[in-house]
Amino acid sequence: MTDVTLKEVSKKFGSFQVCHNIDLDIKAGEFITLLGSSGCGKTTTLNMVAGLEDSTSGDILIGGRRVNDLSPVERDVAMVFQNYALYPHMTVAQNIGFTLKMRGVASAIVREKVQKLAASLELGHVLERFPAQLSGGQQQRVAIGRALVREPRIFLFDEPFSNLDASLRVKMRTEVKELHVQQSVTSIFVTHDQEEAMSISDRIAVMYRGGVEQFGSPEEIYAHPASRYVASFIGSPQIELLDGILEMSNGATFLRAGQRALPLHIDQGNFKSGRAVEFGVRPEHVRMGDTGIEGRVQMLQPIGPATHVTIDTAAGTFIASVPGFLRVKPGDNVKVEIQASDLHVFDKETGLRL
Ligand SMILES: Nc1ncnc2c1ncn2[C@@H]1O[C@H](COP(=O)(O)OP(=O)(O)OP(=O)(O)O)[C@@H](O)[C@H]1O
Ligand SMILES: [Mg+2]
Known part of the structure; x- marks a missing residue:
């Protein structure tokens, strides 16, 4: 060898x-x-x-x-x-x-x-x-x-x-x-x-x-x-990358995305208030549930084992990959849950992971 x-x-x-x-x-x-x-x-x-x-x-x-x-x-x-x-x-x-x-x-x-x-x-x-x-x-x-x-x-x-x-x-x-x-x-x-x-x-x-x-x-x-x-080259469907700004409020770190602030756990060394970033969530980590960010279903793409659901929210457009076939329709109101630990955050300028 x-x-x-x-x-x-x-x-x-x-x-x-x-x-x-x-x-x-x-x-x-x-x-x-x-x-x-x-x-x-x-x-x-x-x-x-x-x-x-x-x-x-x-x-x-x-x-x-x-x-x-x-x-x-x-x-x-x-x-x-x-x-x-x-x-x-x-x-x-x-x-x-x-x-x-x-x-x-x-x-x-x-x-x-x-x-x-x-x-x-x-x-x-x-x-x-x-x-x-x-x-x-x-x-x-x-x-x-x-x-x-x-x-x-x-x-x-x-x-x-x-x-x-x-x-x-x-x-x-x-x-x-x-x-x-x-x-x-x-x-x-x-x-x-x-x-x-x-x-x-x-x-x-x-x-x-x-x-x-x-x-x-x-x-x-x-x-x-x-x-x-x-991040965007690997994974299917592709991870959607959205613009965001890092924010601090009452000692906790947040990611400001559109009109929403998402909780964010990030290394203190990488945190700078006002820092411009791009972020994304893998589709299987975008969960549709009873709580979370309100959104509206834009499109459904069933592929058999899963359905890819495009959801517009005030924080941006996400794609969720949900097992099986779904009963929801375009135009339905849904809620999207995203865990802080599932966020991938990259510096806007260098493109490197934070
Ligand atoms: N003999 C050569 N003279 C000049 N430029 C070359 C030569 N061979 C390759 N290149 C250039 O080098 C770059 C890399 O080529 P390479 O063939 O290594 O790409 P690749 O990643 O294998 O792409 P593909 O997936 O299309 O096969 C390309 O821009 C190509 O045009
Ligand atoms: Mg080649």
Whole structure:
């Protein structure tokens, strides 16, 4: 098992800074995800670990050894690319088994490994076909198989499920996670799908504009987002962020939101009367009850296990996620309860958590 460390890794293309000061300490056997929207530098970061792209500055260590000057082969990583390319003149079985064959592994063993992997990737029935005779999703699974069949020190996955339909994506997610549980190969996985990242990762690095906003467990990132960006990127439905002002009254701290003051427990060091903030509450923490802030139902969105209810109040508009289907209708008067401990508060200017 191998650890991977990135120390202040930066990358410029010409004068364009794509990644800046990326620090990641990935433990041996850990499965981490780089999560972020398109263009934030995920592929570039992965390529620098793989050795396909030079970093402009900083150190990359694999198993404690600086690898900046090593070739991809010397780094012993297996990568599934965002734009995978299969060998067009080889069958599925040959594509998957190619690297093993090149290493001189006996053909009976190659065949056995390929068959086992193909079965779990639902490719067993197309092993003798050529890539041009496969659907996009099948081609992508061949590319995944080609990486998985090796036993590298590190797996790098760049949006490996992007061509798969929704149900297969979830299935492949389970497959990759299971494989990781069995083999514990250190893995770096790239996705822009927050649910995929949450479900598969030991830790998630949320990237924004070439930097890492937060690196933590799914729970840390969800329950204690370090910034406004992380709070709104993670979670579905998205957390609504509202404007507020910190206030002190009779020695107690409050959050002034619209025409309401909400009780707020906040670190004394962060409290400054009149400080402009943005705040939000996760939809499952917005409770509809008999007490609380009066509001009016604006919209209902049932999704099966829960209904998302948009509620206008004097403190702003909240979205509540309530289990099951609801009897309320748009226009109904309801009350909204929010616990002080469920408020996420961010400095208006810096966007950082208070
Ligand atoms: N070879 C290059 N030359 C110049 N700019 C590049 C090059 N490769 C990437 N970029 C730019 O660097 C930024 C980050 O690109 P990158 O491919 O790492 O993003 P990403 O997070 O993987 O996005 P996506 O989710 O769309 O794949 C983008 O603005 C991109 O246009
Ligand atoms: Mg990319």
